[in-house]
Amino acid sequence: MSNLVIVGTQWGDEGKGKIVDLLAEYSDFVVRFQGGNNAGHTMVVDGEQFISHLVPSGILQKKVCIIGNGMVVDPGVLLDEIDYLKGKGVQIDPKVLLISQKAHVIMPYHKALDAAREGCGKSKKIGTTGRGIGPCYEDKAARRGIRFIDLLDEDFESNVRAIAEEKNFYLSKFHELDTIDVDELINTYKSYRDRLAPHITDISVVLDQAVRSGNRILFEGAQGTHLDIDHGTYPYVTSSNTISGNACCGTGIGPKRIDHIIGIVKAYTTRVGEGPFPTELFDATGDFLQEKGAEFGATTGRRRRCGWIDIVMLRNAVRLNSLTGLALTKLDVLGGLDEIKICTSYRYRGETIEHFPVSLNVLAECEPVFETIAGWKEDISGIRHVEDLPENTRRYLRTIETLTETPVDLISVGPGRNETIFMNHPFQ
Ligand code: GDP
Ligand code: IMO
Numbered sequence: 001m002s003n004l005v006i007v008g009t010q011w012g013d014e015g016k017g018k019i020v021d022l023l024a025e026y027s028d029f030v031v032r033f034q035g036g037n038n039a040g041h042t043m044v045v046d047g048e049q050f051i052s053h054l055v056p057s058g059i060l061q062k063k064v065c066i067i068g069n070g071m072v073v074d075p076g077v078l079l080d081e082i083d084y085l086k087g088k089g090v091q092i093d094p095k096v097l098l099i100s101q102k103a104h105v106i107m108p109y110h111k112a113l114d115a116a117r118e119g120c121g122k123s124k125k126i127g128t129t130g131r132g133i134g135p136c137y138e139d140k141a142a143r144r145g146i147r148f149i150d151l152l153d154e155d156f157e158s159n160v161r162a163i164a165e166e167k168n169f170y171l172s173k174f175h176e177l178d179t180i181d182v183d184e185l186i187n188t189y190k191s192y193r194d195r196l197a198p199h200i201t202d203i204s205v206v207l208d209q210a211v212r213s214g215n216r217i218l219f220e221g222a223q224g225t226h227l228d229i230d231h232g233t234y235p236y237v238t239s240s241n242t243i244s245g246n247a248c249c250g251t252g253i254g255p256k257r258i259d260h261i262i263g264i265v266k267a268y269t270t271r272v273g274e275g276p277f278p279t280e281l282f283d284a285t286g287d288f289l290q291e292k293g294a295e296f297g298a299t300t301g302r303r304r305r306c307g308w309i310d311i312v313m314l315r316n317a318v319r320l321n322s323l324t325g326l327a328l329t330k331l332d333v334l335g336g337l338d339e340i341k342i343c344t345s346y347r348y349r350g351e352t353i354e355h356f357p358v359s360l361n362v363l364a365e366c367e368p369v370f371e372t373i374a375g376w377k378e379d380i381s382g383i384r385h386v387e388d389l390p391e392n393t394r395r396y397l398r399t400i401e402t403l404t405e406t407p408v409d410l411i412s413v414g415p416g417r418n419e420t421i422f423m424n425h426p427f428q
């Protein structure tokens with residue numbers, strides 16, 4: 001097994017950062033293939049916490065980290081993140097951090113439009129992270145985007161002027177907001193370009209050469225399957241494809257190169273922002289999960305909504321991503337509950353629904369059908385072997401494996417690297 005994709009199976013924040021950092025030890029390259037600084041990936045090493053929004057979570061393992069063409073990148077945020085990581089003693093130079101020439105650049109007008117739309121009350125509020133992600137992907141699809149290679153182009157200034165003029169029209173006329181100072185924008189982005197230029201390269205060529213010379217690649221997903229622009233709870237989604245198929249499009253590598261796909265599953269479910277959530281809890285158990293799991297967004301600090309694990313969602317994720325295995329995270333958080341519920345199907349107007357519905361109206365009316373199992377009181381965070389877990393914890397694991405028809409490859413019982421139990425080690 002050499003090339004591995006890691007994706008979130010729920011609505012993001014499943015613990016991808018921890019698992020990517022952990023498994024990066026066995027890889028040579030770590031590449032992000034979509035999203036931008038809407039992501040917040042947390043790594044904890046020797047008790048010290050690192051949060052990355054753009055730099056792939058292989059950076060602490062000293063692997064070559066690549067920002068794929070499928071990403072949208074705010075260069076100011078990237079430079080701040082590079083400085084933050086360097087400040088913590090992490091080595092970052094153009095040999096270890098590469099940026100695709102084809103990745104799109106988030107501009108100030110993207111952020112202004114994102115904030116304006118969310119705040120104006122004229123259209124549906126999505127609860128975005130406000131980082132300009134949607135407007136940047138819109139421009140990519142509309143062929144009005146600026147890519148990293150365009151930053152280096154001699155037409156950069158005239159291109160940006162033409163596009164910014166249109167954006168200023170929307171900002172001032174539709175949203176009655178201040179316009180962007182285009183001269184200032186151009187000067188700022190030229191200074192970003194000067195610092196980032198040595199990192200910009202053709203990553204498809206780099207990855208192809210890497211594979212040909214026997215290197216291992218880890219593809220790091222951001223967000224989660226149910227935030228996917230096509231397959232998620234549209235319109236309450238992000239603006240990119242978050243599922244494993246996009247690991248290829250978002251990096252310039254073909255599907256035959258992928259060997260293994262691990263879906264990260266939080267032992268319960270969380271969601272930040274608006275949108276339906278069938279197993280959401282509004283009671284003391286929801287508060288327990290939120291507090292014990294410290295469920296606050298790593299990007300915006302917003303309180304995450306919490307609920308029980310949802311097998312209908314997970315089966316959707318298994319199918320959409322071709323998952324070969326699961327990584328079950330935050331299992332320690334469930335310790336102390338008398339009983340634990342597992343949503344096995346939905347009830348909709350007297351019928352049983354097994355497949356995650358596409359219509360949000362249907363989804364909103366779906367009642368979760370639960371299987372209840374006994375909880376465990378023990379603190380499992382110190383356990384390193386599956387056979388040492390309490391019997392009820394093992395029953396929970398077996399039930400998830402059976403219902404999803406997918407093996408749990410590893411279990412996470414704490415934020416640190418060592419707080420992990422391997423059941424099927426993907427690299428051994
Ligand atoms: P990501 O976006 O999927 O990378 O996840 P986030 O970093 O946004 O959120 C996951 C949070 O849970 C972070 O604070 C992690 O440090 C923490 N975490 C990860 N795995 C575990 C675990 O097994 N147990 C506990 N208690 N915390 C965990
Ligand atoms: P990671 O990678 C959780 C959510 C936002 C909002 C919706 C659209 O850390 O798991 P956007 O700013 O992307 O246009 O917002 O998607 N969202 C996330 N939720 N984790 C994330 O990333 C998210 N990235 C975006 O809260 O509901």
Ligand code: MG
Nearest residue numbers: 013040041298
């Ligand atoms: Mg996160």
